[in-house]
Amino acid sequence: MEILNINTLEGPNYWSINHKIAEVTLDTGRYEDLPTERINVFCENLLQLLTEFKDFLYSMGETTVFPENEKTGTWIAQAIEYMALELQSMAGMKCNFGKTIHLKATGKYKIIFAYKAKRAAIYAAHASLRMIEAICENKKYSLKEDILNLKKIALEDGYELSTSVIVEAATAKNIPIKRLDSKSIVQLGYGSAQKRIKATVTDNTSNIAVELASDKYKTKMLLKSENIPVAEGLLLTGYSELEAAISNLGFPLVIKPNNQNHGKGVTLNINTREQALSGFRLAKAFNNRVLAEKFYRGKTYRLLVINYKLVSAVHVTPANVSGNGILTIRELINIVNLDPARGEDHENLLTRIRIDQSTEQCLRLQDVNLDFIPPKGERIFVNQAATSSNGGTSEDVTELIHPEISALAERTARIIGLDICGIDFVAEDISLPLNRIHGKVIEVKASPELRIHTHPLKGKSRNIGKFVVDMLFPKKNNGRIPLIAITGTNRKTATTRLIAHIASAKGFNVGYTSSDGIFIGEQLIEGGDCTDLASAEKVLRDKSVNFAILECDKNGLLHSGLAFDQCDVGIVTDAENDNPFFEDTDSLEEIAQVNSVIPETVKPDGVAILNGDNAYTCNMKSRLKCKVAFFSTGVTDCFFEHCSNGGVAAIYKNRKVMLIKNNVIFLNEGIENIPSTLGGKDTLMIENILAAILATFFIGIDVETIRNALHSFILSPLPDHAEIINN
Numbered sequence: 090m091e092i093l094n095i096n097t098l099e100g101p102n103y104w105s106i107n108h109k110i111a112e113v114t115l116d117t118g119r120y121e122d123l124p125t126e127r128i129n130v131f132c133e134n135l136l137q138l139l140t141e142f143k144d145f146l147y148s149m150g151e152t153t154v155f156p157e158n159e160k161t162g163t164w165i166a167q168a169i170e171y172m173a174l175e176l177q178s179m180a181g182m183k184c185n186f187g188k189t190i191h192l193k194a195t196g197k198y199k200i201i202f203a204y205k206a207k208r209a210a211i212y213a214a215h216a217s218l219r220m221i222e223a224i225c226e227n228k229k230y231s232l233k234e235d236i237l238n239l240k241k242i243a244l245e246d247g248y249e250l251s252t253s254v255i256v257e258a259a260t261a262k263n264i265p266i267k268r269l270d271s272k273s274i275v276q277l278g279y280g281s282a283q284k285r286i287k288a289t290v291t292d293n294t295s296n297i298a299v300e301l302a303s304d305k306y307k308t309k310m311l312l313k314s315e316n317i318p319v320a321e322g323l324l325l326t327g328y329s330e331l332e333a334a335i336s337n338l339g340f341p342l343v344i345k346p347n348n349q350n351h352g353k354g355v356t357l358n359i360n361t362r363e364q365a366l367s368g369f370r371l372a373k374a375f376n377n378r379v380l381a382e383k384f385y386r387g388k389t390y391r392l393l394v395i396n397y398k399l400v401s402a403v404h405v406t407p408a409n410v411s412g413n414g415i416l417t418i419r420e421l422i423n424i425v426n427l428d429p430a431r432g433e434d435h436e437n438l439l440t441r442i443r444i445d446q447s448t449e450q451c452l453r454l455q456d457v458n459l460d461f462i463p464p465k466g467e468r469i470f471v472n473q474a475a476t477s478s479n480g481g482t483s484e485d486v487t488e489l490i491h492p493e494i495s496a497l498a499e500r501t502a503r504i505i506g507l508d509i510c511g512i513d514f515v516a517e518d519i520s521l522p523l524n525r526i527h528g529k530v531i532e533v534k535a536s537p538e539l540r541i542h543t544h545p546l547k548g549k550s551r552n553i554g555k556f557v558v559d560m561l562f563p564k565k566n567n568g569r570i571p572l573i574a575i576t577g578t579n580r581k582t583a584t585t586r587l588i589a590h591i592a593s594a595k596g597f598n599v600g601y602t603s604s605d606g607i608f609i610g611e612q613l614i615e616g617g618d619c620t621d622l623a624s625a626e627k628v629l630r631d632k633s634v635n636f637a638i639l640e641c642d643k644n645g646l647l648h649s650g651l652a653f654d655q656c657d658v659g660i661v662t663d664a665e666n667d668n669p670f671f672e673d674t675d676s677l678e679e680i681a682q683v684n685s686v687i688p689e690t691v692k693p694d695g696v697a698i699l700n701g702d703n704a705y706t707c708n709m710k711s712r713l714k715c716k717v718a719f720f721s722t723g724v725t726d727c728f729f730e731h732c733s734n735g736g737v738a739a740i741y742k743n744r745k746v747m748l749i750k751n752n753v754i755f756l757n758e759g760i761e762n763i764p765s766t767l768g769g770k771d772t773l774m775i776e777n778i779l780a781a782i783l784a785t786f787f788i789g790i791d792v793e794t795i796r797n798a799l800h801s802f803i804l805s806p807l808p809d810h811a812e813i814i815n816n
Contacts, residue, residue, distance in 0.1 A: 090165070090222060091116045093197075095214055097207050100622065100650035101690045103683050108186045108203040110650070111173070111210035115218075120165040120225065121196040164189070165221060166198035172217040173202045177209055180239030206246040209239055249273055250437070251288045251539040258554030264568040265654050267626070277561065278568020279653070280600065280634035284561040289509045289536045291561060298506035302535040305347050305380050308505065312530060315504050317497065320515075320529045322382035331369050334381040335362065341384035344368035346376035350534065352474025356450055358384050364454065371450055385515050385529050389475035390486065392494070392512040393542055393553065394502040396560040399495045401542040401551045402487045402519065408442045408472040408480030412463025418452065419444070419459040422471060431480075438544045442480035447472055475513075483541035485548025489520040497523065501530055509557065511537025571597070571788050572637045572653060575780075576646065576687045577662030577700070578680075581620075583804055584662060584777040585640045587765070591785045591798040592636045600634035602627075604642075609634060621645050625652035646686045658784045659687040659715075660698045662776065664705035681705035691715040696787045698780055701731070701738065718787070720779035722772065737787075739779035744769055746799075748782050748792070756782065756792050758799060765804045774804065 094114040104110045167189045177184045187202035204210030216235045223230035248256055252273045256266055259277045267276040273288045284292045290299070302308055306324045313319050323334045324347065335342070342359040349355075354375035356368030365381075372379040393401040410421035425431070426441040433441060442448075444459065451473045452458050463469050472479040494514070502510035516528030539553045562568055573588060575581050582603040589599045589608065600609045602624040606616040609631055615624065620642040628637050629652055641651065664681040688697035688709055694716075699706040701719035710717045710731075718737040732738050737750045746763065748756035760769040763778060778799065785795055 090118050090120055090218055092214060092218060095211055096648055097204070097210055098648065098650035099207075100652055101654065101686055102650035103647045103686055104188070104201050105186060105203070106686065106689050108184075109205070109207075109210075110186075111200075111202055111204050111214060112648075113169075113173075113200040113202075113214045114192075115166055115169065115198045115200055117165050117196045117198065165225075166191075166200055168221050169214075169217045170200045170202050172220055173200070173210075173213040176213045176216055176220075176235055176239060177204060179236050180209070180243055182206065182209055182239070182243055206243055208246055209242045212239060212242060244432075246271070248275075249288065250543070252286065254539050254543050254554035255286055255289075255557050256554075258552070258558040259562075259568075261555075262558055262562065262567055264558065264562060267629070269630075276630065277558075279572065279629045280570040280637060281598075281632055282566070282568045282570050282635070283630075283632065284568065286557075286561075287536075289539060289557070291508060291557070293508040293561065294535070295506045295508075299535040302505055302507060302510075302533045303348050305345070305532060306378070308533050309380075312501060312504060312533075315500075317501055317504065318523070318527070318529050320382040320385060320531055322380055325369070325379040325381055326377060328366075328369065331365060331381070332362075335365060338381060338383050342368075343382040343384045344372050345380055345382075346372045347378035347380045349375045351478035352447065352472065352476040355447065355474045356454075357473040358454065367450065367453075371446055374446070382531075385527075385531075387515045387517045387526075387528070388519070389531070390514045390516065390519050391483070391537070391541060392490075392498040392514055393537060393539075394498050394507075394510040394512065395553070395556040396508060397499055397502050398556075399490070399498045400487075400556045401485070401553060402490045402494075403483040403541050403545055403548070404486050404519075405475040405477065405481050405483050405541065407470050407475045409468050409470045410442075410463070412465055412467040412469065414462065414465040417460050417462050418457065418469055418471065421463070421469075422459075425480075438540060439482065439546075440478055440480050442471055444471075447474070447479070477538065477541045482546040485542070485545040485551065486519055487549070487551065491520055491522055493522045494519055494528065497530075501533060505533050507533070507535055508560065509537065510534070569655075569657075570635050570637055572639070572656045573658040573660065573784050573788070574639050574641055574651070574653070574656040574687045574690065575660040575662065576641045576643075576684050577660070577706075578665040579663055580773045580777050581640045581662055583765075583774060584660065584780050585638050586804065587777060587781040587798075587802055588638050588784050590802045591781060591790060591795055592638075592788075594798040594801075595785075595790050595794050597636035598633050599636045599638065600628035600631055601638035601640070603640045618642075622649040622652045629653065641687060643680070643683050646683050651686070651690060654690070655692045655695075656687070656690055657692060657695045658698060658787055659689075659691040659695070660780050660784060661685070661687060661700060661706045661709065662780060663700045663703045665703075677705055681709065685709045685712070688713050688715070688717075696737075696783075698783045698787075700776065700780075702776075718783045720776060720783060722775055722779070737783065739782045741775050741779060746775070746778060746782065748786060755786070756796060758796055763799045763802075765799075765802050 093116055096112040098110045102110055170187045170189045174184045174187050182205040184203040190199040220230050264277050269276050275286050277284045309319050309322055340360045343357050345355040354372040359365050359368050389405050391403050391405050422442050431439040431441045448471050475481055498512050501512055511534030513532040514528055515531050516526040518526055542551045542553050575585055582605055585601055585603045589601050592599045598610050602619045604618045604620055606613050607619045607624050607627055620640045622645055625639045628634055661684050664684050691697050693714055696716040696718050697713050698718050701721035702723050719731050720739040722741040735751045739748050744760045746758045747754055760766055766774050
């Protein structure tokens with residue numbers, strides 16, 4: 090067997106509106122005539138392989154990884170499809186959509202299955218083939234290795250946790266999501282309505298505020314000037330200043346780098362000159378500027394302020410191990426790190442405890458080392474900094490926080506100017522008023538992590554993503570702009586250009602794709618046929634665009650998918666076979682099925698605009714969940730039935746273009762007033778005009794603007810300077 094090609098489709102496509110799809114072309118070779126029940130060892134070997142994982146026990150009876158019963162079995166290509174889905178699901182990427190299609194060529198199949206991560210889909214396809222071949226040939230196979238590799242891919246290609254909670258909240262609010270890099274830069278929404286995030290830095294985050302928060306001393310001085318209680322401290326650049334700091338501040342001290350996060354290079358509770366010198370050297374290794382502060386005893390709390398409102402408070406405990414009287418500290422750390430909830434960085438709920446200079450420094454202050462065996466029940470702190478980045482854990486205390494401390498946190502965020510602000514606060518008891526606990530703001534964090542609030546080890550989980558999304562997209566705003574998608578065989582570009590002309594007349598800055606190129610406003614930014622996914626993405630990324638029109642060709646619907654998840658208006662101009670040698674479709678029924686992807690992506694409160702004179706487009710109505718409007722230059726049965734039931738339509742009759750809603754004529758314009766029709770001679774242009782009238786009317790553009798735009802629109806060639814603009 091051989092995989093001839095793998096294609097991945099990320100947006101709505103011919104195979105599925107709701108799933109990312111992998112399309113695998115397979116040659117089954119000598120297995121073409123061998124369903125699984127004719128391969129004696131197949132069921133037995135499959136069961137043995139799957140039972141390596143007790144959570145994934147299957148039988149080949151009524152409950153089976155393969156839907157066919159054991160008498161008929163299943164074809165090898167389908168077995169590969171099912172296992173590609175199952176492997177992903179075993180690795181934590183639940184997928185349950187697939188189909189297998191027998192192509193005309195002997196032994197050739199298209200295997201279609203859903204995926205979460207592109208690399209995982211490609212890996213799963215090849216792994217499934219290897220696995221099925223091994224089963225058929227009675228060879229040993231390591232399913233465990235595939236699962237581990239797929240989990241690794243899921244981890245590497247997935248969002249880190251802070252980003253994922255924001256993305257999940259945006260998805261819940263029906264905000265479109267587009268990843269802009271391989272890590273954490275994400276676009277939420279389209280065009281001018283979009284916002285971008287990078288972890289917990291947003292479009293609203295002030296660069297000045299981020300720079301200020303990264304300088305601990307400047308932050309301290311600014312907060313102190315505004316009467317925020319902060320730890321007394323001095324900035325040091327050399328050893329000569331350390332003695333003065335000890336004299337001025339007294340013991341105990343904290344010494345830390347001036348611009349490092351995640352507790353790097355921090356030494357707490359310094360009580361001797363020797364400890365101070367050691368702490369200074371450690372901090373100096375991270376940054377030339379070192380901060381010496383008065384050490385205050387108490388619990389460390391992380392206060393999270395979003396949009397200048399406190400939304401969560403957690404008590405953070407530094408990384409520690411509990412002795413059992415047998416194992417060394419090093420061994421105890423290794424056991425703690427075996428917890429599957431712990432990861433190397435911020436990708437998991439907790440972080441593994443790292444053994445580094447800070448660990449050794451922390452242990453020295455306790456007069457122990459990594460080889461020390463703690464007595465049973467004795468807790469040893471292995472990092473001084475109360476941060477989850479060093480393996481610490483959190484407990485939610487939001488409901489305990491005193492109003493005075495909430496107000497203090499919110500005022501601190503306003504002073505620094507951070508829309509998403511983490512504040513480290515030290516106090517004995519956060520439930521008491523300030524004058525009783527003498528709490529201190531220790532640090533202010535830009536881009537604070539969210540996992541300690543969304544997944545505390547103890548206490549209530551907080552839906553922090555929703556607070557972020559509601560700040561970026563208040564009330565019912567979901568980051569969308571008017572979006573019209575167009576497909577069909579004839580004159581799509583003319584329809585696109587006319588809709589753009591009408592929308593521009595209303596004052597929109599239109600971005601559109603067509604077979605003429607990509608236009609932003611009046612400017613051609615890329616010439617040639619630009620009806621593909623990449624071109625549409627360029628329009629939807631442009632922050633100046635507040636009205637998008639996207640022409641979509643058959644190849645895109647079949648082989649790449651759409652750049653958007655939903656549209657307000659979907660237009661199908663017609664369904665005709667303009668290329669009898671088109672490789673994937675050779676009948677009008679199939680072409681119509683490809684074109685139907687566009688109306689099927691229309692929002693429930695949007696509208697699909699169909700050609701009432703084309704039987705294949707008329708038939709799309711029965712399977713659509715949105716409203717439907719027809720345009721027609723004749724009166725077919727499909728069209729007549731629609732209008733008689735009070736539907737919306739645009740028609741051409743008696744040399745007049747008319748817009749009808751509930752049997753009321755909203756627009757009645759003589760063809761002689763519309764120059765692009767050449768006095769009515771260009772019948773295809775008349776159809777384009779009818780579709781454009783409906784599209785802009787449903788978007789909310791008034792009839793008078795539509796009428797005037799029809800008078801001024803001339804379907805002229807592209808300007809001579811277009812290529813110069815493009816370059």
